[in-house]
Amino acid sequence: MLQGQRTPQKPVLESFLDALNAPPTERAEIMKTWERLTDESREWQAGLVRVTEVSPRELGVNATIRPLPGYVPRLFDPDLRQRIEDGTRRGCFIVLIGGSSTGKTRSLYEAVRAEAGQWWLAQPADTRDIYRLLDEPDRPAVVWLDEIARFFDQTPALTKPQVARMVRAGHIVVGTLWFEDYSARMDSRVTGAVERELLLFAEKIDVPRYFRPEEQLSARRLAATDSAIRAALDAPDDGLTQVLAAGPELMRRWEHAPPYARAAITAAADARRLGILSPLPSDLLLEAMSGYLSRPEQAASQQKWLMEVTSYAAQPINETSLAALPREAGERPGTPPGYRAADFLAQQLRAQHRAQCPPESLWTALIDRLDSRDEIRRLSDAAAARMRYRLQARALRRLMTLGDGGACIELALLLVRRDDLEAAESVLVEGVRGQRDTRTATALVEVMTLRERAEPLRTTDRTAANARRLLWDLLYDRGESLDLRTKDGRGDLTAGDDLATLLAERGELTELRERANAGHRLAADLLAEMLATLRRSTELAARAKEGDQAAATWLDQQTDAETAEPAAEIARLRADLAAGAASAADRLTSLLFELGDEAALRAEVDAGTPHAVDRLLALLMAGCGDDATAAEEVRRLRAFGMHCDGTPALTEGNDHG
Incomplete structure (x- = not known):
């Protein structure tokens, strides 16, 4: 304060003047100067406050236990704090990566408060706010981007050049990101280069799910005087930070919830699974809940539904302030408040329900009532990945009404497929x-x-x-x-090869076999490979006996491959997918195709796993043989997709458009 590098907080200045026993006139002049400096600083942006003036709860810390438990130092703290301290001189962009309720936000809060407590704090609601920050006078601030994934799919996009400008201007840009979101965004086959470039630019710090032995030792020292930490240490299987975030109790609350509260919590968690991060207004939530209820339960009035939601799902757990379905303010001023599933609960239910397609009531409520083009776009993509083309068409029509120029082209091509x-x-x-x-x-x-x-x-x-x-x-x-x-x-020989490749990709064995029998070399090779992949040893052996060299080679390879045990690899790949490793999708769906496991492939389609739709359709087509009627049904499934319950939508039906 004496060096004059920062404007002190008012209580600190008043205490300092008391200690100096400053004369009243001098004191009044000093306080007047402080008010002027503070007013000038606040003109930079309305609503800006100092980091130390903001509570942990306002910054997203899971303050589920009152008072807030003591902070257990983490092994990565020195590195994190050094980077922020360096950022006070030249700006920085730091992202903490880890699972839900692992202490990312708390660690970031403690580090920023310790190293940049007197800095101005900006909490952008969306990327438009970030762009407005760049237009303000050059006055460095901490730019708090907790849950940075919510900025990825917004319009305008959050890009590396945008963040680099903030860093060059001296801003300390910090955020948190779930590990599965990080893995998905870094997978080049799933997302574009913009998000990868942004994350590559960030200084990344990993936050482990469980405390290391040294951290556990620090926690035990704190436990002597902190009852909350002492109770958390008594449940080591759940993880200290998860217990402090009331994670296990949240799961118990969902498992034992009465029907309407359970339906609301599950619907909100499924909305997160489909990429919806904004709170769900009560009317939207009530509309979405119907598909999670039995017909007798649906007969009750929606007033009863809402009463159970507010009295059970939205109520804090025990003496904490965390609810399974907390009611939150709208994303922006003027938007209605709504409900959003607690982070830990949403993450756990996402893994638990990964292979379940949400009911139609949720899709239609979200598509019809949300006003964000980015969120409707994510719903459209999610429906397409699950072969729910009626819902995709509905989302595209909604996008058209919201002014998305490209949606009409996508909808038209979808209608073309349906003849x-x-x-x-x-x-x-x-x-x-x-x-x-x-x-x-x-x-x-x-x-x-x-x-x-x-x-x-x-x-x-x-x-x-x-x-x-x-x-x-x-x-x-x-x-x-x-x-x-x-x-x-x-x-045209090239066209013949390309056609054979296309037929193999689609599982069109009948036509591929016709071309192979007619002497087309590549068709014969691809047919042999497909027969081996599908473990059709009898036909493969017959072709090898007739002198088909490719069939003989693949027959030998198939004999060796059949000795392998795929169950362990399937389990590992599914665990990788549940953890956010989208790159496992290709190998998993290929393996299920090779095994001819239609039920498992259908489950991956319901999960929206990349490549699952193409592999399922190819498997079904390959199984048709010479049955023209069965092949016709697969082609209609390819065009019309499925209903939410998994049954084929083999006619035009009604896309509610």
Whole structure:
């Protein structure tokens, strides 16, 4: 304070003047100067406060036990605090990565308070607030981005150049991130380069799930005078920070919840699983709950539902302030308050319900009532990954009403797959009228061309089954396979190879077999590989006996592979997926395809696992053999997808559009 580097807090200054026994006139002049300096600083941005003026709860610390338990030093604290101390001179961007309720936010709060307690604090609600920070005068602040994942999918995006500008301006930018979110964002096959570049730019500090022995020793020293820590140490299996966050009690509260409270908690947790981070208003939550209730339970009034939610799910646990379904203020001023599942509970239920598709009531409530384009976009993608195309269409129509120009193209292509070309044209005509994007006009021309190409297949003299197959393929890949067949018929060898590869990827064994028998070398190789993959030893042996060298080679490899035990690898891959390692999806779905495990692949489709839809459809098609009716049903499933309960939606039905 004496060096004049920071404006002191008012109580500190008053105590200092008391100690000096300052004369009243001098005291008044000093306090007047303090008020002026403080007012000038506050003009930088309305609502800004010092770090030390903000409670841990306001910064996201799970203050579930009152008073807040003592802080147990972590082994990474010296490194974290040194980086923040360095950041007070040149700015920094630090992200703590770990699971829910592992102490990320508490450690970050303690470090920032210790090293930059007198700095201004900014808590942006969204990326627009961050951009506004960059437009303010150059006055460094701590920019608090707790749960940084909520900024990833917003518009405008949170990018490396944006954060780098804040660091160059001297800001201390800090945030936390769940490990599974970090793994998913760093997987190049799942996300784009923008998020990876941002996370690569960050100074990352890992927060282990459990305390190390040295940290446990520190906790035991604190336990002598801190009853909360002493109680947490008595339950070592749950983890100290998890117990302090009331994690195990949250799970017990969900497991023993009465029906309406349980439905509300599960719906809110499933919304988090689908990528919805904003609080759910009560009317949305009540609409979503219906799919989690039995028909007799649905007969009660919604007033009774809400009463149980507020009296049980939203009530703090014992003497803590943490509820299974806390009621929170809206994300931005003016937005209604709502309910959001507690972090620890949401994380546990996400792992527990990973392979369960949420009921339709949740999807429709979220799609119809949320106003965020980013969140509706995530719902659309989640529906597509689960082959719930009716819900995807509903989300895309909602995006159109919210001004998303690209949604009409996606919806049109979805309608094309369903052989509803007239509706697809109407959607694109509407899109062309409402915007100047040439992509929409190009898509309209493409759909009109497809409509012309489809007509001959409807009136062709070919057998009805073959014509219908060609029509479904035309609509599914918008002419790719039909063009390859045409070029192959003209002697284009590359097109013939590409067609064989496409048939193998889709599990079209019948046509692949026809091409192999006709002497196509690559088709024979791919057929042998597919037969080996699907463990069809009898046909593979028959082809090898007839002199098919590829079949003989794959038959030997298959004999060796059959001695391997896949159960342990499947369990490991699923555990990796549950922990957020999205890269395990490719190997897991490939292995389930090789095993011919249709039920397990369907479970991965319900989980939204990447590649699961394509592998399931290929497996089903490969199992059709020469049954044209069964193959027709698979193609219709490919076009129309499934209902939320997993049954095929083999007709147009109603997309509620």
